[in-house]
Amino acid sequence: MDTYLIARAVSELGESLRVEKNMLATAESCTGGLIASTLTDVSGSSQWFAGSVVAYSNEVKKTLLGVKQAVLDEHGAVSEAVVLAMAEGVLKTVGADVSVAVSGVAGPTGGSPEKPVGTVWIAWAWPGGARAKLCNFSGDRAHIKEQTVMAAINGLLRATR
Template sequence: MDTYLISRAVAELGECLKVHDNVLATAESCTGGLLASTLTDVAGSSDWFAGSVVAYANAVKSDLLGVSSEVLEKHGAVSEPVVLAMAEGVLKTVGADFSVAISGIAGPSGGTPDKPVGTVWMAWAWPGGSRAKSYRFNGDRTAVKEQSVMAAINGLLGVVK
């Protein structure tokens, strides 16, 4: 990861949130807290970052974020309905103004023909709205996680600005 570019993007995100006295929360699965760590690497992030739920297991997605077991069974953890529910759930759980949720297959195993390694779903939510997007990232596990973090930050910038 290009730490300089990421630091600049996170600083810009923080300024956008601070200007309107908004706070952010994250719900992460395949990134395992890397996004939260990246956000808190920037000094002053406590002004606009409320917290994160690392929901690696489906039980955590259900118990802490309110993702229904029916949705998980029908669509799988790496899907649009699940990340939308995760993003909306973390808004409520943490009490934030904006959120992002990430669920994917970082590899090297776990992929299927329909959802190969590198498939990542993200959702961004705010009171009254949400959107989701799928990605196919290349590279090893670390590369997939890093690309996911950058895409999440860029998506947040698009939503918050």
């Protein structure tokens, strides 16, 4: 990752959240906490970052984020329906104003013809609204996770402007 560009984007995001007095939360599966780590690399992030749930297992998605078993059964963990539920759930769990959630296949194993390695769903939520985006990243596990972090942050920037 280009640490300068990421730090600049996170600083811009943090300033926007701080000015609006909004708190941010993350719900992460395939990134394993990398988004939260990247956000908290910036000094002063405690003014706008509330916390994170690393929901790697479906059980954690259900118990901490309120994702319904029926949604997991019907759509799978890597799906629009699940990341939307994760993003909305973490708003409640953490008590934040804005959230981002990610679920995907970082590889090198775990892919399928329907959801190959690099398939990542990202959702952003706020009280009264949410949106999701399907991303198809390439590269090794680390590169897919880095691309996911950047896409999540860029989406937050768009949502908070």
